[in-house]
Structure formats: C-alpha cells, structure tokens
Amino acid sequence: MLLSILVLVLPQGAFLLQPPTAAACNEMQRIELALTPATAAWEICVSPGLMTNFVFDAPVKVDLQDEVRFLEVTQGRSTLNLLPPPDLMRGERIRLSVLLGDEVNQQRVTFSLVAHPDRATHQVEVYRDQRSRDSLRQELAQEQATNQNLRDELGQTRDRLEQLRIKLAQSGGLRDLIATGAISSFNIQFQELKKEKFAPPEEVITYEWGNGYRSDNTIAAEVWLVNSSSEPWTATTGALVDAHGRELTGLKIRQDHPIAPNSRGSVIVEADARRSEGRGELTLSLRDESARGITIPGLAFP
Missing domain, CATH: 2.60.40.10 (Immunoglobulins)
Structure with a gap:
C-alpha cells in the first residue's frame, strides 16, 4: 500500500493547515486581559493592504515575527500600527509578542495575526485592568449604594426645606411672640x-x-x-x-x-x-x- 503524505510549508510564515475559525474579523476587537481566560495567543484577523491598529492602556515594547515583510510598522508609546505583507497567504499566522507596562509591573501578551484574504480587524483595544470581575461587581454595588444614599439624603433635605417653608409661611406677628414666650400677661x-x-x-x-x-x-x-x-x-x-x-x-x-x-x-x-x-x-x-x-x-x- 502506497502512503503519500503531502505537507505544504509557507515560505516565511507558519504551516498552512486550514482557514482560521477563531478569528472573527470584527471591525474592532476589545481585549480585557484581567477578565478574559488565559489563552496561548489572542487571534487577530489581518489582511494584505488593510491596516490594523493596536491601542494599549500602558506603554508597550513589541516583538513582531517577520517584521521586515510588513509594508508598515509604526509604534508609539502605547500604540502599534501594522500594514501586513502583500504576499500574506490565507490562514498564515504571524506571532506578535507585546511586553505591556513599566519595568516594575510588566505583563507579556502574545497575539496571533491570522491572515484573511479580504477582511481585517481595523482596531484592537487592549486593557490590562488588574481587578477581577467580582471586584468590579463589588465596586459597582458600592457606587449604586452611594448613589442611593445621596438620593435618600436629597429627599430628606427636600422634606426639611418643605417643613421650613411651611413654618416660615406660618411665622410672624403675635404667633411668634406667644410661641417664644416673649409675650405674657405682663405684655410688652x-x-x-x-x-x-x-x-x-x-x-x-x-x-x-x-x-x-x-x-x-x-x-x-x-x-x-x-x-x-x-x-x-x-x-x-x-x-x-x-x-x-x-x-x-x-x-x-x-x-x-x-x-x-x-x-x-x-x-x-x-x-x-x-x-x-x-x-x-x-x-x-x-x-x-x-x-x-x-x-x-x-x-x-x-
């Protein structure tokens, strides 16, 4: 029995197995590192001739696989703009490694740039909020409780103002003199x-x-x-x-x-x-x- 195995190797990228299914190719992709389960790499949809921009909430250092193939790579303090290679093949994956944060508190994040023939994610926003979901829920509950307390205090203040308004409308003349004891049988x-x-x-x-x-x-x-x-x-x-x-x-x-x-x-x-x-x-x-x-x-x- 003759067994033939055919493997196609990309000239500059990864092995081409099948078109990616994980890359959604949305116009914008938001990644919250603290709220997202850990993965080997976040998949980002890219396409030849279409720019993909990364925006981070902290300073970044970038390591891009096969960077020389890209038509444009522009890095700012917390941004990265990529124009993929024109010879990018469908399903090809290119690794993007990012060191996020300052020297005291750094986090390494890996992305997989997944080639699509005509669709790309134009903007990727990456947040590394260190708070857990429970912490965020607790903060939201505290804010809601504080707002409720403020509403209650506002209602009480309005009630007091209304009582003062009524009392002021009823004040004056002999009524006040009698109520305060300023007038008696001795008169004024x-x-x-x-x-x-x-x-x-x-x-x-x-x-x-x-x-x-x-x-x-x-x-x-x-x-x-x-x-x-x-x-x-x-x-x-x-x-x-x-x-x-x-x-x-x-x-x-x-x-x-x-x-x-x-x-x-x-x-x-x-x-x-x-x-x-x-x-x-x-x-x-x-x-x-x-x-x-x-x-x-x-x-x-x-």
Missing part, C-alpha cells in the same frame, strides 16, 4: 427714649429720637440716627452696658439700610434681659467697620 412694655438725655452734637452720628421696649426675656431699642459724614454708615458692632459696667449678653443688631450722608435712619438693637435685669440707665454704643459710630448714655427701659 413701651417707653419713649427722651432726646435731651443724649449725645454730643459734634459726633458725626447723632441721636434724634427712639423708643425702648421690654418683654419677659429681652429689652430692645429702636433709635433714629443722623449721619452728618460724607459716607454711608452701617452699624456692625455694638454693646449695651449697665451702670455697673456689666455688658448685656446676646446683643443683636438690625439695620435694613445704610444711613446715607446727611440723612437719618433707624437701627434696632435687642439684648437678653429678664424683667428684673437691665434696670437703671444703660449705655448703648454702635460702630461701623471703620469704628465710626455713636455712644448713647442714659437709656432707661420700661
């Missing part, structure tokens, strides 16, 4: 602050007239002042001191508008004081940011 007492008790006329800020008020927990004064300087005046700090030099706590100042030059305007001050406190003559001082201001002695609250 009022007393005019006499002009003759006050201020040297040479001051740039002078006193015109005012009113004093007392509730169960605070005393307040609305004073009308004249600004004889050339600049607007706004009270920023102040103090209310009794005859013994003790300063009342919790002083608050309200001035809706600056007092223009050669004009008058009002300033309202309020300080903590029970009905037994803040008695006798008190001294009110008010200053702006430049320390310009007025000292008003002899204030007697009701």
Whole structure:
C-alpha cells in the first residue's frame, strides 16, 4: 500500500493547515486581559493592504515575527500600527509578542495575526485592568449604594426645606411672640427714649429720637440716627452696658439700610434681659467697620 503524505510549508510564515475559525474579523476587537481566560495567543484577523491598529492602556515594547515583510510598522508609546505583507497567504499566522507596562509591573501578551484574504480587524483595544470581575461587581454595588444614599439624603433635605417653608409661611406677628414666650400677661412694655438725655452734637452720628421696649426675656431699642459724614454708615458692632459696667449678653443688631450722608435712619438693637435685669440707665454704643459710630448714655427701659 502506497502512503503519500503531502505537507505544504509557507515560505516565511507558519504551516498552512486550514482557514482560521477563531478569528472573527470584527471591525474592532476589545481585549480585557484581567477578565478574559488565559489563552496561548489572542487571534487577530489581518489582511494584505488593510491596516490594523493596536491601542494599549500602558506603554508597550513589541516583538513582531517577520517584521521586515510588513509594508508598515509604526509604534508609539502605547500604540502599534501594522500594514501586513502583500504576499500574506490565507490562514498564515504571524506571532506578535507585546511586553505591556513599566519595568516594575510588566505583563507579556502574545497575539496571533491570522491572515484573511479580504477582511481585517481595523482596531484592537487592549486593557490590562488588574481587578477581577467580582471586584468590579463589588465596586459597582458600592457606587449604586452611594448613589442611593445621596438620593435618600436629597429627599430628606427636600422634606426639611418643605417643613421650613411651611413654618416660615406660618411665622410672624403675635404667633411668634406667644410661641417664644416673649409675650405674657405682663405684655410688652413701651417707653419713649427722651432726646435731651443724649449725645454730643459734634459726633458725626447723632441721636434724634427712639423708643425702648421690654418683654419677659429681652429689652430692645429702636433709635433714629443722623449721619452728618460724607459716607454711608452701617452699624456692625455694638454693646449695651449697665451702670455697673456689666455688658448685656446676646446683643443683636438690625439695620435694613445704610444711613446715607446727611440723612437719618433707624437701627434696632435687642439684648437678653429678664424683667428684673437691665434696670437703671444703660449705655448703648454702635460702630461701623471703620469704628465710626455713636455712644448713647442714659437709656432707661420700661
């Protein structure tokens, strides 16, 4: 019996056995090294006259089998552009070895360039993400949980804002005075602050007239002042001191508008004081940011 064995050897490439079946010849191929089962070599479809470009997510060093046969081999820091040989035969395989990454953390990857007569993968994207699939799933779950927490916090903030809006709409007038205990059976007492008790006329800020008020927990004064300087005046700090030099706590100042030059305007001050406190003559001082201001002695609250 005569046994004949015929083997065809390619002049420059690998043995030609049969057309490749693993090379899909997609327009673009994405390879994730950490998520793809290890193989001897990833197959990449190439064809004479058609360019195939590799894009890596790290710097690369390339070793291409039969590089001199290729019409073009252009390598960048993390890219590789190949124009295969014109004599490439169907099914021929050429090895491409890539050292991916820096010297501290390198990974060797092998590709098999598989010849196809008229189809090629134009771009190959290679990622070496070191995280496992479980790690990626865990990260995704954490991001989803964080986003849910943010949505919950946003909803709670909206609820609080709505409650504040309702509360603000209901605030004002006698309702607040009753709710805060500022008004009681003693009512709010009022007393005019006499002009003759006050201020040297040479001051740039002078006193015109005012009113004093007392509730169960605070005393307040609305004073009308004249600004004889050339600049607007706004009270920023102040103090209310009794005859013994003790300063009342919790002083608050309200001035809706600056007092223009050669004009008058009002300033309202309020300080903590029970009905037994803040008695006798008190001294009110008010200053702006430049320390310009007025000292008003002899204030007697009701």
